[in-house]
Amino acid sequence: MKSFKRLRQLACAMSVMFVASMAAAAPQSGGTVVITTSPEPALITNALSSAPTTAELATKIFDGLLEYDMNLQPKPSLAESWTVSPDGKKITFKLREGVKWHDGKPFSSADVQFSLLKVVKDYHPRGQGNLGPVTSIDTPDAKTAVLNLAYPYPPLMMGLSSLEAPIVPKHLYEGTDFRNNPAVNQPVGTGPFKFVRWEKGNFIELARNENYWRPGRPYLDRLIFRFIADGATRAAAVERGEIDVATFGTINPVEMRRLEKLPNITIAKGGYEAIAPVMMLELNVKRPPLDDKRVRQAIAYAIDRNFVVKNVWYGFGKPAVGPISSFVKASGAFTDQGVTRFDVKDRLEIANRLLDEAGLKRGANGMRTKIVHDVSPFGEDYRRMGEYIKQALARVGIDVELRSRDYPTFVRQVHNEYDFNMTSTWSIGMADPTLGVQRQTWSKMINPKVPFGNVSQYSNPEVDQRWVAAQTETDRAKRNQLFHELQRLLVDDSPIIWLMEMDLVAVQNKRVNDLITSPLGLRGGLYDTWVSR
């Protein structure tokens, strides 16, 4: 009898535990998540700006026509379904019913037409790239939007997220001066969270949209974005649990590794596949000695990418193969087949040999030539990397002088005047190479008036031809083939040295669940995120 009773007690306890564990895994409604990001944005509506922190905020307030799953396949968002005409020049979107703006007005195809044509295309820095061939949008009824393209443009379907092409309310923007419209900083969208208030210098508060078109979502009551100027304060706040999520770049990598070891903190991986960030060195191919391909390749051989990943970025990344990163593997655009590898055992001998062949003999001090490396003013890590590069290249006889300028001078000198030899930067490849990677090496993007284009001034007809072809090639296999060829050509020519695929991880408190559920990660709507109490 006693043993039976004990067995029953045990069974009872086990079932309670079982139920409890189930409950722990199931999302709970309610709660607040506090995110810290830096710098404080200048404006909140990302249709007018591509600044990273603006995007982080705006993507909770606005929706795009589409979203993407972890395989970078389009999913319905404001558009429920779509059909592409056989010639690729007409895309018909059937829009979702019953969607309302945060101010209660109904959403319709007129908003789509207005947002894409009048706002995003003209005002968003990537608008031309994302929506270039769209000449007009028909709205036969409130639930249908038809995009008419001048020519077929496969990348278009990859650039319709809330990050790239958010839909803004026509009734608030039409006929106004967009930049000075009060709705810019008191935004009204269709997204999972509504804007509540912005206490400048302190925080921005967002609240749950009860009329969100996704039933039962979002789970969270409130999202607060806190702006803390100092890195050490942020780290301490995360450690104490006052901040739930710290975006990449707000806490320095050494601290991130330390915080990771704490019991209530973890690193949130993923969520940058749709952005495909790659860190690289841009070389000015119009200026000797980097106009010689052998010298550029020698530099590529001389740098140990693993060292950079491990000691400069503390393991938050992996060595890059080429401009098109493995993040877009799912679409088939990535390849490492037939691509020159620079991390071979005898890389230093190869580098020395190439420099000898290029006619750069070692002088009395052991140096063959001198170049200036303009350190990107993006942070301490870039300085460390600059110092490493100086040492690495010294080994093969290239004397590197480091130059540190403040931000505007840097932009002006490097991007407007092309007065540089080598500079470091990171670039977003985006989910489709045409939307991101193309910019770096297509000769049409050499424009001293526009920063962050083809800064290397690289111009290769074989490369250009393939970029142009890929813009309109509707056959997926053929298009991917073009990207593979581009990868091989570009890595071989090395106008840019692609160093590292970056893991833009976030540091988070373990009480936050399902923070990263899409390839946009923290730049997504966060409607599936919940907190355990």
Place this chain on the structure above:
Amino acid sequence: MWASRARYVLGRLIHGLPIIMAIVVVNFFLIRLAPGDAAQVMAGESGAASPEYMAQIRAQFGLDQPLYVQFLQYMKNILVFDMGYSFRHARGVAELIFDRLGATALLMAASMLISVGVGILLGAIAAVRDRTWTANLIVTFAIVTYATPLFWVGLMLIIAFSIHLPWFPTSGISVVGAADTGLRHVLDVAHHLVLPALTLSFFYMALYTRLMRSSMLETLRMDFINTARAKGLANGKIVYRHALRNAILPVLTMAGVQVSSMLGGSVIVESVFGWPGLGLLAFEALFSRDLNLLLGIFFLSSILVVITNAIVDVVYTIVDPRIELRRKRHVKP
């Protein structure tokens, strides 16, 4: 007496006006010496920008006008204390400065109090107990502290009292997210203030200690002290009534002069401790080419220095009535 003092202060302020204006003018042109402007910063932050975008920004902030036009506009506005708009913070400069002014003022006031108070105390002790172990210890402490870089002191204090012994927070002015009010808020800020204020005060403490000591030693040797001794006044009274009062003067003068230097020191201390004050703001403004903000801070700090110098002179006369206030150029030792 007070009327003449007030007149004197006013006179000094007016005397300081051309200096202040000169500072503004020089800085206006100096900062624009290095090319690069706000539009480029914002373009850079966006990650990409079209020429139209940059032209829009320039027009919005008036950066596309010729330099002298911008200058005249700026001078006109300054006269009504309109210091312009900070593109980076999307707020008015005056508003931004007044927001952060409190933090820096608090830090400097606390540091000033600690350094002057402790400096006078230690200096007096070292003088009175000259040639004893105590005095030598104090002198050594002063000498070593005077040689220590400000930022290093701050970092060492953080290592010792924030990391190893978790007594004080590493940075910030208050606990993040705390919506404390009243006493709790005051205590929280005070808690955060300890390490930064200590850091900023060390160097000056050493300075005032040395100054106080030598000043005190000189005073103690003076004739009127000997006269008092001959008259039979107790030693303690001599020290506290006569010697101290005279010896303090150079220290106070020096303290006033050091306000300018302390502002510079606050840049470092605020940077080390993430203290949200003007020093840090100026530093950030410089690197984002937020010219209006930077100029605003310069303007304010030069006014502050001129005012402080005038006040020090007045305080001088209160403490030592033998010194007259002269309008032209008064004699400083």
Place this chain on the structure above:
Amino acid sequence: MSSPDVPFKASGLLVRTLRTPQGAIGLFLLVCVAGLALTAPWLFPDGPYEMLGAPFSEPFGEFWLGTDMLGRDIAAGIAYGARISLIVGLVAAFVIVVLGTVVGGIAGYYGGRIDTAVMRVTEFFQTIPTFIGAIVIVAVLGSTLPNVVGAIAIVSWAPLARLVRAEVISVKNREFTSACLALGMSDMRIMLVQILPNVLSTITVAGSLMVATAILFESGLSFLGLGDPNIMTWGFMIGAGRAAIRTAWWMVTIPGIAVLLTVLSINLIGDALNEALNPRHKS
């Protein structure tokens, strides 16, 4: 204040300085630092930038003072940093002394309108918070070593000029100057032969303290990231180590001690010089 009873005598100065405990300690420390600076290329032939070891190695291990986050030898950094600190200190102080003496001397001697004008100029320079001024100058002109030295000199010369001026005035007002004037000596002669020697002791003491100030300034600028990125300085090491302060305390502590000892040695020497040249201050 200098007294005419003890004219500036170079000879025996060293001995008199060494006699005081401050002088002895100061000179000893300085000789150590200078020695380290001079022998750096022999002690650390690879230079301070070579990434020889494992990152974040603790001191007293394979590397005497540990390594930094890129595996660079901290001891090498200290040795090479010593060279920069001393050079910056000496050059900046020299410029300051020359500039301040000339300007202050002229203002004090001639008085009148020249004096007023000079005083206005020095007031201008003294109203700007010195460190902020240095930051602006370096940020505008670019972070190179000459610019750093120049910036330090520009913001620091004014107090020295005032000091020299005050001294010159006080010397000028003494009887022997009027006597010289009565004798018909030229201004230049009076300045160089009569006044300067009496002011020299003040200049020497102030100048030596300027070396220390310059070193502190330079380390502050480097700490904030405004130094020359191609040169290893102590301030730079502290600034770089700040990010890893919880993991690698030695990266911040050790270079700071180097700065402290160097500046201390110079201050001690300055104090000893002061005592040697102005014995009235002896207690």
